[in-house]
Amino acid sequence: MSDKKFICDRMLKRLAVWLRLSGYDTLCDEVLERVNPRKEDTYLVENFADRILLTRDRELYERRKLKGMPVKLVKSSNVGEQLKEVSELGIRIFPVMKRCTVCNSELRKPTEEEILEVAERENLGEHILKKDLWYCENCKKLYWVGGHWKNMVKFLKKHDLI
Ligand SMILES: [Zn+2]
DSSP: OOOOOEEEOGGGHHHHHHHHHTTOOEEOHHHHTTSOGGGHHHHHHHSOTTSEEEESOHHHHHHHHHTTOOEEEOOOSSHHHHHHHHHTTSOOOOOOTTBOTTTOOBOBOOOHHHHHHHHHHTTOOGGGGGSOOEEETTTTEEEOOOHHHHHHHHHHHHTTOO
16 A cells, blocks of 8 residues: 555545545545635645645646645546546555544554443444444544445446456
8 A cells, every 4th residue: 555645625525535445644624624715725735745635626736736746636526437536646445444534543443441332322232342343533433344345345346446
């Protein structure tokens, strides 16, 4: 896996989720919420020199490129096609248990206490205890390989990404 890092504009939220699912450090609207919306483009042009900005906005793309900052213009509005476009950057799109899709934090193994706390709060039932679990400390959320995972793999196959 490459160590590329990303920041997605607000139009690419679903793409950001897929990049996180694939283990890539990807920021999106959670960092933009702190910025005055009128200054958002300038903020994206001038910051995050260590991240590739993924954007559907050609003007934003040109401005960042002019500054010599890493950027890729995403052309499609379809997330399957978008994934193909970003895979040209040499990254692998495939779900791995590494990052929280909600907040981008790195996942870790939960303690027994944490499992029980989430299981009770979210009414997960006993079967959860038998799963191989991962945990987001920030969201207090558990992750495991389930039906959703199989659907993701199906989606990637359908789009010729794996
Ligand atoms: Zn999280």
